[in-house]
């Protein structure tokens with residue numbers, strides 16, 4: 375009988391898995407469940423905030439997956455999974471049977487972790503813009519409406535979270551916009567951490583491009599927020615109350631709701647998996663990829679999710695053929711734009727050891743601290759190329 379693979383979530387992980395399953399084995403029946411007709415990518419959404427791209431530039435659809443690759447795309451969301459029966463129930467009430475299920479639902483937010491913050495506050499006053507779409511548009515609108523001389527507060531969460539360099543690229547590109555249009559303004563990053571991804575490179579770029587505009591406060595200098603007041607537009611830290619004209623709260627995160635509801639998460643809020651096949655160590659037959667899974671040293675990035683999507687496709691095909699899946703190599707590169715001609719990156723290649731997924735020593739690394747202007751400009755060009763390639767590879 376034909377093997378039936380169901381994929382929940384048409385983002386970086388799920389859409390990659392669905393496409394590569396059909397590319398590698400067209401005899402499989404592959405069904406992708408995704409409620410959004412248009413998927414706005416988080417990668418490059420900071421570029422929208424900086425005025426370098428618009429929302430249409432980051433919009434992806436499922437037409438090619440459907441028409442060229444024969445993926446059965448259902449515009450609905452999964453409301454429950456029955457791991458014992460091997461079924462997924464959709465919001466519409468429809469029930470799908472699967473032989474193997476791939477779950478790539480991304481993240482959910484821990485709304486109750488900050489007093490005064492809620493989903494409705496995030497949708498109206500203090501957007502997270504950590505799922506691209508209406509939230510990105512709202513934060514962009516607020517930045518456009520802010521007066522010159524205003525203060526933008528960016529409040530990232532503690533680790534682990536989606537896209538470790540994301541809040542700092544955001545600060546950079548918002549600064550690019552403010553420097554051009556509202557140069558008396560200021561950005562304060564209130565961070566509950568004592569260090570952040572590519573910190574040295576970001577700080578160097580900020581000093582060069584936006585001197586005095588971006589202030590980063592660590593946990594030791596009042597970066598940890600405990601409370602927000604949406605009416606007063608303030609946040610409370612251990613050191614006092616801070617007022618913002620635009621406030622971007624990026625709340626603590628966990629695996630997407632369907633993964634939590636299906637019992638695929640452990641006490642950490644993320645999903646433990648076998649690192650060869652990404653099969654859940656809790657529910658056999660269900661594979662979890664992308665931000666929702668625990669993937670050792672790999673960061674929660676779109677590139678990592680897509681890399682895992684291809685690995686899971688190859689593993690499932692071997693499992694369907696009764697073969698043993700091969701241990702994978704996995705890759706990741708994260709570009710961050712600090713200014714239009716100023717890019718930096720971190721890259722890694724990962725392998726499997728008895729300690730799980732680890733980075734191969736010397737395989738990747740960071741943009742050198744002493745990179746010259748040509749190098750930094752070239753990295754900005756590579757960032758554009760990276761985006762065009764990955765969205766073509768996944769949705770094109």
Ligand code: FAD
Pocket residue numbers: 382383384385386387388407408409410413415416417418419420450451452453478479480481503504505536537540541544630631632663664665666674675676677678679707708709
């Ligand atoms: P997603 O891509 O979020 O996809 C999840 C999908 O599942 C969504 O479409 C959602 O609608 C769907 N879904 C959820 N629940 C259900 C359900 N019950 N039923 C059906 N569908 C469901 N990564 C990079 O590699 N490079 C970058 O430059 C980069 N920049 C970033 C910048 C920002 C500001 C942010 C926030 C993130 C950035 N990332 C970047 C990270 C990247 O966006 C994520 O790591 C990536 O999207 C994770 O892929 P995923 O498949 O796990 O989740």
